[in-house]
Amino acid sequence: MPTELRRPERTFTIRQLCTEFKATPRALRFYEDKGLLTPARDGMNRVYSYKDRARLILILRGKRVGLSLQEIREIFELYGEEDEVMAQNAHSLKKFKEKIVVLEQQREDIDGAIAELHEACSRLERHLSDKRPDLLPKAADYDQMMRARVDGHAEPVGAK
Amino acid sequence: MPTELRRPERTFTIRQLCTEFKATPRALRFYEDKGLLTPARDGMNRVYSYKDRARLILILRGKRVGLSLQEIREIFELYGEEDEVMAQNAHSLKKFKEKIVVLEQQREDIDGAIAELHEACSRLERHLSDKRPDLLPKAADYDQMMRARVDGHAEPVGAK
DNA sequence: AATGCCCTTTACGTCAACGTCAAGCATCTG
DNA sequence: CAGATGCTTGACGTTGACGTAAAGGGCATT
Numbered sequence: 296m297p298t299e300l301r302r303p304e305r306t307f308t309i310r311q312l313c314t315e316f317k318a319t320p321r322a323l324r325f326y327e328d329k330g331l332l333t334p335a336r337d338g339m340n341r342v343y344s345y346k347d348r349a350r351l352i353l354i355l356r357g358k359r360v361g362l363s364l365q366e367i368r369e370i371f372e373l374y375g376e377e378d379e380v381m382a383q384n385a386h387s388l389k390k391f392k393e394k395i396v397v398l399e400q401q402r403e404d405i406d407g408a409i410a411e412l413h414e415a416c417s418r419l420e421r422h423l424s425d426k427r428p429d430l431l432p433k434a435a436d437y438d439q440m441m442r443a444r445v446d447g448h449a450e451p452v453g454a455k
Numbered sequence: 456m457p458t459e460l461r462r463p464e465r466t467f468t469i470r471q472l473c474t475e476f477k478a479t480p481r482a483l484r485f486y487e488d489k490g491l492l493t494p495a496r497d498g499m500n501r502v503y504s505y506k507d508r509a510r511l512i513l514i515l516r517g518k519r520v521g522l523s524l525q526e527i528r529e530i531f532e533l534y535g536e537e538d539e540v541m542a543q544n545a546h547s548l549k550k551f552k553e554k555i556v557v558l559e560q561q562r563e564d565i566d567g568a569i570a571e572l573h574e575a576c577s578r579l580e581r582h583l584s585d586k587r588p589d590l591l592p593k594a595a596d597y598d599q600m601m602r603a604r605v606d607g608h609a610e611p612v613g614a615k
Numbered sequence: 616a617a618t619g620c621c622c623t624t625t626a627c628g629t630c631a632a633c634g635t636c637a638a639g640c641a642t643c644t645g
Numbered sequence: 646c647a648g649a650t651g652c653t654t655g656a657c658g659t660t661g662a663c664g665t666a667a668a669g670g671g672c673a674t675t
Contacts, residue, residue: 308651308652309651309652310651310652319633319634320651320652320653321632321633321634321635322632322633322634324653324654325632325633329632338640338641338652338653339640339641339652339653339654340641340651340652340653341652341653356564356567356568357568358632359560359561359564360561360564360565360567360568361521362568363631363632364631364632365631370575388576388579388580388583391572391575391576391579392576394572395569395572395573395576398565398568398569398572399569400519401519401520401565402562402565402566402569404516404519404520405520405558405561405562405565406562407516407520408516408517408520408522408558409555409558409559409562411530412530412551412554412555412558413555415530415533415534415551416548416551416552416555418533419533419548419551420548423548468621468622469621469622470621470622479663479664480621480622480623481662481663481664481665482662482663482664484623484624485662485663489662498622498623498670498671499622499623499624499670499671500621500622500623500671501622501623518662523661523662524661524662525661
């Protein structure tokens, strides 16, 4: 019994993925152009599978950590033809280790930057509450707003 | 006794800072153009002080964590004219808090990416040591190389 | 004095990652 | 059957952060 029958084998339109992940059609087509996605077609229209969706998730996360689309594609290629072009893979391994080093450095940088921003913020807040306390509430409101958006991942569409 | 006489009050040429931090003259001039650096002049030539150098370090770190030059400038401005343009500063405060949230998210992402890359690496290494163990040593060597480059900060110029 | 090297400014080029039209099928809906 | 909507493919525009080439000044060595 083929697996296709065991799961609904759900598919997605471009719009569905876009709204789910806060992307744009243009972006998804762009990724496809760059060889990062290869959705099926129903006539003209793109049809995304679960696999495509998973890939998209990886793409977006890769982007968030500062990988270029090119680098992300290299990773995909690695996972794909796992039994082919081994020399290529050895090369990828090298690049991965490089990237890990870079990312670990970035982590330190980020920690530093966060600390600095915190300090800058409290300096500012002290200063403001001193001389212009009227300006503070709105900032605090905004702070609340941001916190709310963080765990929501895909915030409601209307939230501009 | 002015402090200028207590320390050598060393200065730097553009080239010195560039080689120290692996930047280009064009980049430093660009930062200056954008108001991020304001080195003194000796005739036509730029003369960078310790303060300028410290700023440059902050600029580069900011960049590494994904801050735009614009955002970095805002941080600098905050520390500077602390008693002026308070409304502006309230706005900056908002943006800083946003940025902190983003950075904290990035930290998580990076942790995830590091984990994934580690997994990908060990997958690859198992695979390679299985089928093409001959390809492994060079990768390991390279790994060593990278590790050496990390704490060296400014690696020797010839190391291509 | 000429060569070379490093500095300068000005100005145009580039690259990634899309945004933004434009123009055209296809399908549903009143 | 006329819109309206949603998809498609070009093709050009945009933004940030520089790269690169041109044209020249200043100083040191040959």
